[in-house]
Amino acid sequence: MISRLFGTIISWEEDAITLRAGAVGYRVHLSPYSMSVLSGTDSESSELSLYTQFFWSEHQDSPTLVGFPTKEEQDLFLLLRKVQGLGPMTALRILSLPVEEMLSMISQGDVSRLKTLKGVGDKTAKKIISELKEEVQPISTPLIPAEPTGKNKTASLTDISSLVRETLVQQFGHTPIEASRLVAAALKKNPDIRTIEELFSEVYRIGSD
Missing domain, CATH: 1.10.150.20 (5' to 3' exonuclease, C-terminal subdomain)
Incomplete structure (x- = not known):
């Protein structure tokens, strides 16, 4: 059973990549979100780590391997x-x-x-x-108040930006420069961002443009 893969991307398809791990190339299907995020990185020159799930049944012509960066x-x-x-x-x-x-x-x-x-x-x-609905943890608490003061808003946005940049680098393979560019572009496009979720959403939209 394949549970993790570590390697470099050697080719791209619409919804899959070929990941070279050692002397073997694995065709791995990714989510639209992960494909979008990874396509904006220099992932072909750095190692990528994927969690994987393997599927094969009598109704399939060939096995299916799906992967997740996180x-x-x-x-x-x-x-x-x-x-x-x-x-x-x-x-x-x-x-x-x-x-x-x-x-x-x-x-x-x-x-x-x-x-x-x-x-x-x-x-x-x-x-x-x-x-x-009962199995997921609600994510509804904003990281800054609804009507923040200038000083508190700046500090909170700094914390949000740092967390998102760190996640883009450590979990999605962006370089620090690329992560900073995406975050800065997202905040410039939508200065009313108040939560990590909103910032991730704006970063995703920019990466998809």
Whole structure:
């Protein structure tokens, strides 16, 4: 059973990469979010670490290997797999936003936003919420007050920016310079950002442009 892979990316497809680990090249499917984040990095020249899940059944022509740059994304994928009717590739395609944002949507029962994700209709969105809402931790507490003072707002935004930059570097493979550029661009585009989730969401949108 393959549970972790360490290597360098040698080729890209629409929803997968080929990762060279030693003398072997593994074709690994990634979520739309991870594909977007990794495509903006110099990942071909640095080692990438992936958590992996392996699928193979009599109905498949070939085995399917899916990967996740973070344990949090893998855990969310496994949660989605608990929803009746969601196969591995469908669950993977749903992961098109940062984990924090996805968990917030589920915990808040936000059907309308879930329906905007690829492969999620009204029925599926309601099923995801009804079956998983109690299993996810609500992410709704902002990191700065609703009406912060100038000094507190600056300090809090500095903390938020540092945490997001660190995550982009350590978990998603960005260089420190690239992470700083993405965070700065996100804050410039949306100066009203107040939480880590909002900053990750804006960074993702910039990376997708």
